[in-house]
Amino acid sequence: SSGINAEYGYAENDVNNNGIECMRVLNEIIADFDELLEKPKFNCIEKIKTIGATYMVAAGLTPKVVYDGADTDLDAYLCTLCDFAFAMQDCIKKINKHSFNNFQLRMGINHGSLVAGVIGATKPQYDIWGNTVNVASRMESTGKIGKVQITEDSSQKLERYGFRFEETHFVQVKGKGKMKARFLIDRVAS
Secondary structure (H helix, E strand, O other): OEEEEEEOOOOOOOOOOOOHHHHHHHHHHHHHHHHHOOOHHHOOEEEEEEEOOEEEEEEOOOOOOOOOOOOOHHHHHHHHHHHHHHHHHHHHHHHHHHHOOOOEEEEEEOOOOOEEEEEOOOOOEEEEEOHHHHHHHHHHHOOOOOOEEEEHHHHHHHHOOOEEEOOOEEEEEOOOEEEEEEEEEEEOOO
16 A cells, blocks of 8 residues: 655645646646546556545555566566556656656555455445555654655565665654564666
8 A cells, every 4th residue: 555645835826826836737637647547557546545745555455467577466466566666656757847846755664464355335445554555654653755655574575676765764653663674665677
């Protein structure tokens, strides 16, 4: 699961037509991320929801991916999430280039089991819950702008597939205490 927060500084004023321009730009960013999900290599990733500027996705909810060289399905989903994070960063760079902005993403990734389902009678919503989701959210919220923060356990799995990370650091996670985490750097081509 991955939580992503585009920090763009929302304000309602005459310059941005009382917030309408912020909404237009945010919609363009979200639509571009949605378009990425249409690519076959990301077919195991599902958009869960957007909340403000947060874009939440999860991989592996419906088994339908083959990731070349992955030892397990879980590894394949985790690798695909990281590739998607890189694609989102590339996407935001293109948006910045064409709109003369400087948007940056702060992302968090974790792996593990979760519960998914639809709740509500009047306005039913599909959502995901569980420790995996909570920790991914905390990886995002305690991360740094422009970086992808990943639990150390997830990073250890990913290193086998050519992903590289900064040194391990500790983050304070609500309900968990101190957790080891790492920032994703890139992926070495195999």
